[in-house]
Amino acid sequence: MSSDSGMKPRARSLVASMDEMTLIECIDEGLGVLGRDDQRKIYWRMLLIGKMKENGTSDKGILRDPDGFLKSIEDTFGIGAWAIERAITQEIKRKFLLDPTESGNLVWAIKKAMHKISELQDDD
Numbered sequence: 399m400s401s402d403s404g405m406k407p408r409a410r411s412l413v414a415s416m417d418e419m420t421l422i423e424c425i426d427e428g429l430g431v432l433g434r435d436d437q438r439k440i441y442w443r444m445l446l447i448g449k450m451k452e453n454g455t456s457d458k459g460i461l462r463d464p465d466g467f468l469k470s471i472e473d474t475f476g477i478g479a480w481a482i483e484r485a486i487t488q489e490i491k492r493k494f495l496l497d498p499t500e501s502g503n504l505v506w507a508i509k510k511a512m513h514k515i516s517e518l519q520d521d522d
Contacts, residue, residue, distance in 0.1 A: 405491045418461060421508070424493050425460060428486025440454040464508035471504075 426439040433439070446467065447460065453473070455466030471477040483504045490507040492497050494514055502510065 417518060418512075420493060421461060421511050421515070422488065424489040425486050427489045428482065430487045431482060431500075446474060449474055461508060461512055464505040467508070468504050 416433075422443075426436075426443055429439045429442040430444070432442050443460075449470035450460070450466050453466060453469060455463045455469075458466065460467045468483065471482055475482055487502070487504045487507045488498075489501075490496065490504075490511050494507075494511040496502075496507060496510050496514075500506075
């Protein structure tokens with residue numbers, strides 16, 4: 399029994415990081431509107447993280463600073479940012495079973511998904 403209790407904290411942290419990784423994968427899938435291959439998706443995510451760094455928000459990261467992430471998308475893509483924001487938001491809504499009829503934007507979707515992740519962690 400003591401070995402089970404020793405494994406539980408590790409399992410919890412693994413689940414949390416897996417759920418956050420799922421959220422990052424949603425972002426990558428949404429960025430797929432710019433090119434479907436995996437290298438291109440990662441390129442765009444890294445470029446946007448670089449833009450966040452220029453704006454002074456990258457220390458928090460995409461999941462902890464969705465406002466900074468959205469700003470980097472808007473700064474990078476200008477008028478076309480809405481299409482990328484919409485694609486990422488739809489992917490997050492689908493993967494995290496968020497209400498598809500809610501008109502939340504990207505920041506809302508990331509925050510809702512992070513809230514669901516924290517609820518899953520609390521249930522463990």
